[in-house]
Amino acid sequence: MTAFASKATFSAAVPFAAIVAETPSHVAAREALLDAAMGPGRTRKSSEAIRTGRLPAEGLAFSALAPDGTLVGTVRLWNIAAGTRNGGSVEALLLGPLAIAPDRQGTGLGGLMMRHAIAEAARLGHGAIVLVGDPDYYVRFGFSAAQTGALAMPGPFEPHRLLALELSALALDAVAGLITATGRFALDTVASPPVVAKAA
Template identity: 70%
Template sequence: MVGEESGHVPAREALLDAAMGPGRTKKSSEQIRAGRLPANGLAFSAVRPDGSLVGTVRLWNVTAGTKDGANVPALLLGPLAVSPESQGTGLGGLIMRHAIAEAARLGHAAILLVGDPEYYGRFGFSAAKTGSLSMPGPFEPRRLLALELVEAALDGADGIIAPTGRFVLEAASAMAIAA
């Protein structure tokens, strides 16, 4: 597992298109990610020894609604994708465990995602803390899942999940200023 590099972007986009289908950019979670950068240190690529991409996952800074009048910081995981020839090998699980461990190591309190409870439940994700949360568009409530990395991080969280991470343009401006 390596941190995502700019050279992985075209292969990542092709992998996501193949795995998620042509409608992937219309999903509610994509609305949250649009125009944003992944959370610092939380974009990962699984690569073969020859450098070709076989898996990807990214986590994004969001607020999980509010609690006691304050925003509840969290991460939104996704999308997770593994190349067709690597599916069923355990690579997806390895990527997930790595992403969760890194998020915890970096001090994040909770991770949200939209996905199949049957798959993500084995990593500790459930809908137990997401009943008062919603997405900025259509979503299936049973598929809105959370994992608390800090106990009770999502207790009392209520409202719409919204992006808080840096905009892509902010990063481009910062690089231009540094050059």
């Protein structure tokens, strides 16, 4: 199993308070941030078919807040079956979307949020994280397409952008098939209480 640290270098030029567990009060600001950072096409992505109507994985939805309480970053992880192995589904997480407010991009906040999310997923005992994204960006966090060649997303996707990170050895060994949602439906439960992670 790989060890992960939740701290990362962060530019002191941009005020930043903390990464906290997402709460219902963040929803409107999160949706506005996603629209600003990713544009209207974000809802047509194949990952959205997995997230729609579901709750994020327990304890794995995070908001970055500026000192005045403004939401400036968001990242969430979702319970999935990463295909099958020997006839049984393989539990994993789907990461996304990761979004940073336009005026905070390039400051290191995205990296800080990624490392925090990975560390928390490992701490909670998850075996692997899958995402669809830019390989040049996510390779720094250990993601690659080495274990995803036989996996598929629902709907159109670019295979070279389907990446994974194993948090425990061989978690995705010999997996194949369609990635499907396994998480709780949105009406099943309420959000978890906040957990704060201070920036370095």
